[in-house]
Amino acid sequence: MSNTAFVNHQGTKGIQGITSNDKGSVGSLNKNAQRTEGVHCPAVEVISPIEVFEAVLHSPNIERPTYLTHDDWFLIDGVKFKPGLYYHGIDKTDSDNPVNIWICSPIHADALTSNEHGADWGLLLRFINPNAMWREWAMPSSMLKGYGEDMRGELLSLGVRISPDGNKPLHRWLASQEPKSRIIAAMRTGWHESQQGIAFVLPNKVIGAEDVRFQSEYALHDDFIQKGTLQDWKNEVAALCQDNHILLLSVSSALAGPLLKIAKLQELGGAGIHLMGDSSRGKTTALQVAASVWGSPSFMRTWRATANGLEATAASRNDTFLPLDECGESDPKEIGLIIYSLANGVGKQRAKRTGGTRESARWRTIVLSSGECAMGTHMSESGKRIKAGQQARLLDIPATNFEFGAFNSLHGSDSGRAFADRLKRATSKNYGRLGVEFIEKLIADKQDLPALYADTCKLPQFSTHDGVESRAVGTFALIGMAGELATEYGLTGWKEGDAINAAIIAFQSWREYRGTGKTEDRQILQAVRDFILQHGDSRFSKLGDSILDGLHIKNRAGWWRELGNDGRVYMFNSPALREAVPGFEPTKILDVLQKAGWITEHDKDKRSKKTTVNGSKTNFYYIRPNEDDGV
Structure with missing residues (x-):
């Protein structure tokens, strides 16, 4: 290794060695070497024997050549060297004189x-x-x-701090390290x-x-930052969650991620809740409160951002929590796949440049989402329908139908907005403490957590009727259990039963919104009803009117006929019925409509009726929604 370019004025060799009287300079990009330059700092300083004695500096016994890290100032032949990683070598080109090359800080x-x-x-x-x-x-x-x-x-x-010429020596040193x-x-x-x-x-x-x-390539990438104290968080945030079911549910959701493995015994994937309701009614505030369990307000993500970096985001929140705001900003065509991916916990396989495949990203996490409409409604904007499996993985909860939007109690605030602002201020000052404290208590907890989870799922309030409800109970029970454990550990200040009651209320609200019938059947009926509400007067016209009366109809879906006090029956043509319920086979649509009693007239052995309209006969489906079906 040639060091002739690095001779300092004291005769001791080192990378850019200068006396302490010289000023250091910040390095820049060395384009020829194609490397990042470090900080140019003084390496040596000549001192008198008296100063050496007073400072009691260490004089190491160095067997050259070698790399050594010095944590403190040290002496070599009366010359003081600053702390750092050094290459202590011998200059073969200069009478075997020793060289002491400062590479970087310790x-x-x-x-x-x-x-x-x-x-x-x-x-x-x-x-x-x-x-x-x-x-x-x-x-x-x-x-x-x-x-x-x-x-x-x-x-x-x-x-x-890295010397401008220390890049290669640092690289060599790192590559040679074999600690025991x-x-x-x-x-x-x-x-x-x-x-x-x-x-x-x-x-x-x-x-x-x-x-x-x-271990990561990005050591500074850390969403799990802390501010304030746990006690202040309890006083200013947790206390305001009491008597507010959505806030209790949200914080408990944030705590449920660590239980996926140690209580639910789940190896991959997760589950989630989607808070839906009118804009500016407290949903985002609930997500911010939940985010404060693990980090700052920026711990919350948006659906749009997550669609672009789903796997990295989910993997970075493994065993913790992923709050996602504003599902309406996401692409309706993609959101169904995102839901499946989040719940399944496995990313896509990708090829290596050298051949073979990289290990897929994997995760377990709990998602708390928000949006103005149900996930199925959002997906329908792209002509897709939500499947029962997707609904079971991300549970739609009406969240803004309480007295003050998403809040039951304002705890002395003048309005829902004032209460939300109060929570936002509190969570901007106190965050990131509860999650860490909760983990410490979990590790010390000697309870049989899987048995406790199983018992929670068996609560009578969590009785189920089908597989979808059973899966939903698994999510709500885990969330309620997490909140109750945090309360038991003294971390929330809530009353015993607050968290599990919030989870039970959410389960009942979800089940009521979902209805007791089969999910796909309800989707079909709801889709037909929505189509009539949207197009009943613009794409249908009254049967019997003259041809001229119907000229204003564009992209006609059919006709309608008065049934006296029973309202209208809508005569759908075949293309319109398929359009009204995208994603389902026509036979399935007709089976559901017939079973629900919505097909009022039909020819023998058929579900359509041949009808003469404007001199020509056409098959129509006579459909009248039943108001008692609850869709």
Whole structure:
């Protein structure tokens, strides 16, 4: 290694070594080397023997050549060197004189990392930032490929100072490190197991076993930030949730994610709730309150953003919580697949550049969504229909039909808006504490959580009639259980039973909205009714009117006929009936209409009736919605 370019004025060689009287300079991008330059800092300082004695600086015994990290100032032959990673070598071109090359600020490789399956290897790095605070980063070894540009960029972002000419030496040092310690590299948040036991991993914190670390290419990417105190959150946020079913449900939903694995014993996927109702009635506020369990207001995402980065977003919230606002902003054509993906917990397989396939992203999470309409209604805008499986995975809850929109009690505020603003101010000052405290209590809890979950599902208020309801109960019971555990741990200040009662009320509201009939049958009936409400006067006209009276009808769907006090019967032509109920086979549509008694007239052995209109005979479906069907 040639070092002739780096001779300083003291005769000691080092990368850009200068005395302490010289000013450092910030490096820039070296285009020739194609690498990121670091911070140009003084490496050595000449001091007198008296100053050495007073400072009691360490004089290390160095066996050259070697790399060494010095955490404090040190002496070599009476010359004071600042802390950092050094290459201590010998200049073969200059009478074998020693060289001391400052590479970067102090950094250590404390352990080798790998996931539970012996893959995703990396290094646990420990370094000091400009605030004199030690930090850690589990760096994937894959970041050493090529010039290591991304690795250095991340270290610079974390506060490591790198010499402008230290890039290659730093790369060599990192590539040569083989620390004896081994720890588990957690590639996603949430529950992990190691030799020391169970751990819950967040980007900047590990709760439980100490031999696990979060490993990512982006060490600064952390949604799980904290502000304020738990006590202030309890006083200013949790206290206002009392007597407000939607707020109790929302906070409990935020706490339910960690229970998916340890109580529900679910390996992948999740479930969720969709709060629907009029705009500006408190739904978004409920999501912000729920987001404060784990992080700042920015912890909440939107459906539009999630559609573009679904897998990364869901994986980053593994075993925690994903609040999604404004489903109306999402593409109606895509939202059905998004619901399935979120609930199934497995991302798409993607090919590697070198061949083969990458491991798919995986997650477990609870989703809390909001929007002005039901998911099925939103999907229908693109001509798609929501399937029973999708409805069971994201449960529609009417959320704004309480006395003050989404709120039952304003706790002394003058209006619903004032109450919402009060909650928003509180959650902007206090957040991120409850989730961490809840995990710590869960790890210490010796209860049989799977048995407790099973008992919660068996509550008489959670009785079911079909498989869809059973799946819904599994979600509501888990949410209610999470809120009750947090209350039992002393984390909410709520009364015992508040959280589970909110979950029961939500289940009953969901079931009432869904109805007791089969979901697909109700969808068909609702679609026909909606079509008549939307087009009854614009695409139908009265049977018997002259041809001239019907000239204003564009894209005719049929005719209608008065039935006295019983209203109208609508005569659908075949294309219009298929248009009214997209996604279903015509036979299925007619079966449901006939079973519901909505087909009032038909020819023998048929469900249509041949009718003469304007001199020609055409088959029509005579349909009159039944007001007693509750759709």
